[in-house]
Amino acid sequence: MTKFATESAVTPELLAKYEPVIGLEVHAQLLTRTKIFCGCSTRFGDPPNSNVCPVCLGLPGTLPVLNKRAVEMGIRAALALNCTVRERSRFARKNYFYPDLPKGYQISQYELPLATGGWLEIEYGGETKRIGITRLHLEEDAGKSLHDGFPHSNEKTYVDFNRCGTPLAEIVSEPDMRSPDEAYAYLTNLRQILLYTGVSDCNMEEGSLRCDANVSVRLRGASEFGAKVEVKNLNSFRYLAKALQFEIERHIGILESGGHLTQETRLWNQPAGRTESMRSKERAHDYRYFPEPDLLPVHVNSAWREGVHASLPELPGAKRARFVSAFGITPYDADVLTDTQALASYFESVVKAGAPGKAAANWMQTELLRRLNDSGKEIGASPVSPEALAAMIALVESGKITATVGKKVFATMFETGRSAAEIVAAEGLGASVSDDAIEQAAREVIAKNPDNVAKFKAGNEGVFKFFVGQVMKATRGQANPHAVNEIVRRLLS
Numbered sequence: 001m002t003k004f005a006t007e008s009a010v011t012p013e014l015l016a017k018y019e020p021v022i023g024l025e026v027h028a029q030l031l032t033r034t035k036i037f038c039g040c041s042t043r044f045g046d047p048p049n050s051n052v053c054p055v056c057l058g059l060p061g062t063l064p065v066l067n068k069r070a071v072e073m074g075i076r077a078a079l080a081l082n083c084t085v086r087e088r089s090r091f092a093r094k095n096y097f098y099p100d101l102p103k104g105y106q107i108s109q110y111e112l113p114l115a116t117g118g119w120l121e122i123e124y125g126g127e128t129k130r131i132g133i134t135r136l137h138l139e140e141d142a143g144k145s146l147h148d149g150f151p152h153s154n155e156k157t158y159v160d161f162n163r164c165g166t167p168l169a170e171i172v173s174e175p176d177m178r179s180p181d182e183a184y185a186y187l188t189n190l191r192q193i194l195l196y197t198g199v200s201d202c203n204m205e206e207g208s209l210r211c212d213a214n215v216s217v218r219l220r221g222a223s224e225f226g227a228k229v230e231v232k233n234l235n236s237f238r239y240l241a242k243a244l245q246f247e248i249e250r251h252i253g254i255l256e257s258g259g260h261l262t263q264e265t266r267l268w269n270q271p272a273g274r275t276e277s278m279r280s281k282e283r284a285h286d287y288r289y290f291p292e293p294d295l296l297p298v299h300v301n302s303a304w305r306e307g308v309h310a311s312l313p314e315l316p317g318a319k320r321a322r323f324v325s326a327f328g329i330t331p332y333d334a335d336v337l338t339d340t341q342a343l344a345s346y347f348e349s350v351v352k353a354g355a356p357g358k359a360a361a362n363w364m365q366t367e368l369l370r371r372l373n374d375s376g377k378e379i380g381a382s383p384v385s386p387e388a389l390a391a392m393i394a395l396v397e398s399g400k401i402t403a404t405v406g407k408k409v410f411a412t413m414f415e416t417g418r419s420a421a422e423i424v425a426a427e428g429l430g431a432s433v434s435d436d437a438i439e440q441a442a443r444e445v446i447a448k449n450p451d452n453v454a455k456f457k458a459g460n461e462g463v464f465k466f467f468v469g470q471v472m473k474a475t476r477g478q479a480n481p482h483a484v485n486e487i488v489r490r491l492l493s
């Protein structure tokens with residue numbers, strides 16, 4: 001897990017005196033083709049105001065019609081997050097004035113949200129912690145104000161209504177996180193679950209995943225919460241962690257100098273590296289919520305809910321646990337290999353094609369992921385198929401080639417797409433050192449290291465590896481490691 005360095009006037013002693021309390025509100029754009037209350041496309045990047053109609057422009061006399069698919073996506077996310085999906089929920093109008101909101105209100109859910117009372121697990125510092133999820137509700141997105149890139153941008157603000165009415169799920173956590181690192185882990189796991197379930201593409205650059213944080217501090221051991229500040233505009237994982245760290249230290253600084261904190265909303269200013277006050281509690285919005293009269297309550301019966309539940313894929317946490325128990329890999333390996341569904345299924349295919357779990361995990365993490373990363377390729381575009389990798393691993397495992405040669409062969413496979421057997425045959429890379437040559441090298445190594453021979457004879461099995469390593473080195477990595485093992489053991493005993 002990432003650790004974030006702090007450059008702060010607050011000493012570690014002061015930091016330790018206080019406990020941060022953090023909750024996150026995440027907006028995820030749901031992956032529907034059309035908007036939540038009309039048939040307009042949700043496609044990103046189209047020319048401004050090309051995906052609009054009287055409904056999403058809020059023209060008088062129009063009526064919203066709820067997109068069933070958006071509700072289904074909401075149910076999917078809610079169930080994956082262990083929430084209770086309410087049989088009956090209701091939309092409400094959230095009233096406020098803003099240029100990107102043509103209706104003058106946003107249709108959201110308020111006192112009757114779609115789902116409540118869930119949780120997700122984070123792993124942090126070797127421990128598993130459950131973070132509560134208060135609620136998940138559906139709402140429509142607003143449009144977008146465009147401040148530059150147009151002929152009169154220096155004197156005017158332009159508005160693009162394409163995003164108006166795009167379906168969102170707002171996921172509100174309990175204030176259960178106690179450090180920026182935990183908040184980072186929560187957002188990482190939440191994003192992974194939304195991706196696995198296909199509910200959102202979670203593309204932060206395109207605004208498909210947005211995050212606001214509630215943060216306060218209290219003296220360690222205190223049971224009451226301190227004054228809470230909402231920080232908005234945390235549109236990357238790094239901003240989130242940096243903004244939280246800044247805000248925690250700001251709170252401690254104020255409290256330590258005898259000041260008091262006020263409840264307010266602040267904005268993260270990334271270039272300046274600080275949060276700035278946006279509005280205080282006194283000026284907070286009164287949204288005058290009331291039930292949306294143009295929409296019926298949402299009814300989710302058990303058949304619908306169960307149908308969605310049955311269609312959920314294996315979730316990241318369950319997959320990690322299964323990889324550890326079924327394939328004998330470490331939790332760390334499992335964590336890396338379940339990062340995406342595509343990576344996890346590649347790994348399973350390598351094992352299915354005959355490679356031992358641990359070897360498959362090692363080769364993927366060292367050689368494959370590094371080369372994919374260097375060449376900017378996704379796992380789906382890997383020039384080496386899972387079966388081809390398994391065949392290469394089989395050559396190494398059987399001692400037909402050494403691990404060192406295996407790495408060279410893999411590099412060629414990655415570049416050319418040829419099979420391991422083909423490359424080994426064409427380039428004469430098979431383990432080619434005769435047993436006699438191995439034995440001669442082994443005798444020399446043993447003669448040169450009487451101290452280690454004594455240690456081995458005294459029962460120190462650990463030095464055996466030393467001898468094997470030295471013989472491999474003497475044969476320039478070309479010897480069959482199984483033969484080396486056998487010969488060294490015979491000569492030593």
Ligand SMILES: [Zn+2]
Nearest residue numbers: 038040053056
């Ligand atoms: Zn529309």
